[in-house]
Every structure is written in structure tokens, then in C-alpha cells.
Amino acid sequence: MTRTAIYEWLTSFVPNPAAPRWSERARRCGGALIGIAFTGLATHMVFGAAGDIPLLVAPMGASAVLLFGASDSPLAQPWSILGGNFVSALVGVACAQWIASPVASASVAVALAICVMFLCRCVHPPSGAVALTAVLGGPAVHALGFHFVLVPIAFQSIALLSAALAFHALTGHRYPRATFRPTPEAAVLPVATLTQHLLEPVDSPRKSFEQLTCEEIMSMGCPAVPATMGARAAQEMFRRHGASTLPVVDAMDRVVGVVAHHALGDLAPPEGLRRFWAGLRRAVLRESARVEETVEAVMAAGVHAVHRATPLAHLVPIFIEHAYHDIPVMDDARRLVGVVRHSDMIRWLHHHAGAAQGAAAG
Secondary structure, eight states, X not given: XXXXXXXXXHHTTSXXXXXXXHHHHHHHHHHHHHHHHHHHHHHHHHHTTOTTSOSOOTXXXXXXXXXXXXXXXXXXXXXXXHXXXXXXXXXXXXXXXXXXXXXXXXXXXXXXXXXXXXXXXXXXXXXXXXXXXXXXXXXXXXXXXXXXXXXXXXXXXXXXXXXXXXXXHHTTOOOSOOSOOOOTTOOSSOHHHHHHHHHSOOOSSSOOTTTOBHHHHOBOSOOOEETTSBXXXXXXXXXXXXXXXXXXXXXXXXXXXXXXXXXXXXXXXXXXXXXHHHHHHHHHHOOSSOOOOBHHHHSBSSOOOEETTSBGGGGHHHXXXXXXXXXXXXXXXXXXXXXXXXXXXXXXXXXXXXXXXXXXXO
């Protein structure tokens, strides 16, 4: 392993510099406090007389981290927590009853829970702890049997999610977030056809598609949105440039994310609903003005930015699987140097395919 490779591997342990503002951190911590308190209180009020019902199960704490601390993540969306916790509890109870060895039962329960969550598209990391709790929760949990799936797991999941929905709405933060949304600019060609055409080598004296790098085809001078910019100012940037997505950069111009136009557009609720929430926030929180979100709060997590030397063929699955129209290109310091667009790739394909046909005809 070279010194450069070792350095790059070590730098991967460095924390992400794009941390939210202190006011946003306080909001998320306060939400977790309210969510867990509400869930425990609701369980006590409904099932307080039943001493065999746990007041709170430990996985709810992990779910609270996602629902309030990382609510933009696909793993924190409503179907993830409800479906993930439900199927994991069901699998855990079944394994606890049918497999005698605790270690074997716990191992099988977690593995099967992950498998079922993938099948149901409801992956939620705390649900692995739900499966373990069903197996290793002790006599009180084992005595509940499959009743454990509904109470406490399903009930507390619904209570915690309800608290998250109310809290985010009252504090002006959009939740839940759609993980996929078709846009008018979606490609007309079927995905399989587009992939086959893009990866097909061209018989040309110039470089083939597999040899081409992002730096050779990218568009330069791409506008970028600062992570601290307000959402309304970012909306104006989208209107000015006519883009569907824009890269997000930190104070040192390093790429930290991508924000989509539709994500900013969804910040403005219908007028009647907006007035209702504004009045409710003033009554409950005594706020006199609406708290505006920053781009950092609405940008997509897990941005797929690429190095300038990345082969262009490596971008095809990113374009297809994530429905991106633009992919940011970075230099060695993670600074934005350009973007590769759908149009750049199609233009190259059209030009070189035409040249190849002309050479064959000649």
C-alpha cells in the first residue's frame, strides 16, 4: 500500500466538517427529549396497570437518534421505523420461541430481520436491536410472546413517530422526506437501453467511453450553493440558473452534498396550512417569526461526488440508480471543479457514434 493510499484511508476517519448550527443541534436534541418523554408517558397512561409491559424499550432511543437527529436519512422515514420495528419484532419473537440456544437465536434473529427489512424496503438500524430485545429481553419479554410485537414495539414506534411528525412540523422542519420523486426531466429511454448504449464502445480514433475521465467531459463554471444559505435564497439561485440540482459546498468550497429544487419547493406549505402552523407555533413556542431552514437542512444525504480522474463509465450506475441529472466533480482537496451532466454524456455519445458511422460508411 502506497503512502498516498494510506493517507487517504486514514483521512476517511476524519469527521464530516458539515455539522449543523448550534441552534439546529439544540432543536434536534430537544426533539429527542420530547419524543422519548411522550412515548414513555403514553405507554404509562395506556398500559400503566399492566406491569409486564416495558415502559420503554431500548431500541426506541436509537430510533429517536434517527427521527430527530438525522431525519433527512432514508433510514429515518416513517415506513422505515414502523415496518422495520414490526417485522424485526416478529422475527425476534419467532426465533426466541423456536431456537433454544440464546446465541444462535440472537444471530439468526438479526440476520433474518435484516433480510426481511430489505425485502420490505424498510431498513431501520435500531430494528436490529428490536430483534435482539425479543431474544435476550429476559423472562418478562418472553412471557409476552407475540404480544411483544404489538405492545410495546408497534405502540411505542407509532407514539415516537407521532411525536416526531408533530415536533418537526411545529419547528418548521419538513419531515418526512420522499426518497424518490420523478421529475419532468426524467429520461425517456428505458434504463436498460440507456445503459447498453452508454457502455457500448465506439470504433473511433479518439478515446472510448471506458477510457474517458470526468475531467475531459465535465462542464466547468458550475454554480454551487453554500451550506449555510437560506432556503429562499437558494430557491432564487435555482430560478436564475434553471437547474434541477446544485452541489452544496462548505466554507472552504468542499463538496458536502447536493440539493434538489423540489426539496426547496416543498418548504412552502399550502397557505391555509401555513397560517395554521404559524399560529400554533406562536401559541406554543411564542415565536414571532418563522424559522427558515438552511440548505444544509434539506440537502440530500450521501452525496455521490466523484474525483476528476474517475472513469466516465463509473458514473452510469450513479445516474441510473439515484436519478441524478448532475454529478459534482472534485479535485484532490474535495473542492468543486465542475459537474458531469446527462447532456454532456449524451452529447459525447451522439458525436462519437456519428463519427464511427461515418468512418464505417467510408
